[in-house]
Amino acid sequence: MTRDEARAYFKNKGLTYQDIKEGDINRLVTLLGESLEDYRLHGGEHAESMGMTIRKPRVRDVKILKRTGFQYAYLRVKGSYFEGREAISFNRDGFIGFGGELDSKNIAPIIKAFCKWCDSLTPLSI
Numbered sequence: 001m002t003r004d005e006a007r008a009y010f011k012n013k014g015l016t017y018q019d020i021k022e023g024d025i026n027r028l029v030t031l032l033g034e035s036l037e038d039y040r041l042h043g044g045e046h047a048e049s050m051g052m053t054i055r056k057p058r059v060r061d062v063k064i065l066k067r068t069g070f071q072y073a074y075l076r077v078k079g080s081y082f083e084g085r086e087a088i089s090f091n092r093d094g095f096i097g098f099g100g101e102l103d104s105k106n107i108a109p110i111i112k113a114f115c116k117w118c119d120s121l122t123p124l125s126i
Helices: 003-012 022-042 044-050 104-121
Strands: 062-065 069-078 085-090 096-098
Touching: 003 096, 003 104, 022 044, 022 062, 022 069, 022 085, 022 104, 044 104, 085 104, 096 104
Parallel strands: none
Antiparallel strands: 062 069, 069 085, 085 096
């Protein structure tokens, strides 16, 4: 799945920033951690050498206001030769970014976790 397809997935699920709560961001961080761990273990030598892990978001990286709700979040990864690269960014203007410095192979576990997270935010249709 591409970055554009992941953004469309969010939109096609009927999700907006208004649907995102603080606990949802924490859940996304957990899913990202699990997906990156799976990638490290089963993604081959390249994934293992990259050693990507999710960084715990700093307080200033996530802003959710009581009155107006979710504003932005910047989730980052670290690896064997880098610190603090973009994993997923929910920008103030509504744009969702995915691993701007990562290639399509290394972005795959991040997009996988994002889609799983989107699924968890939408109730099942009966």
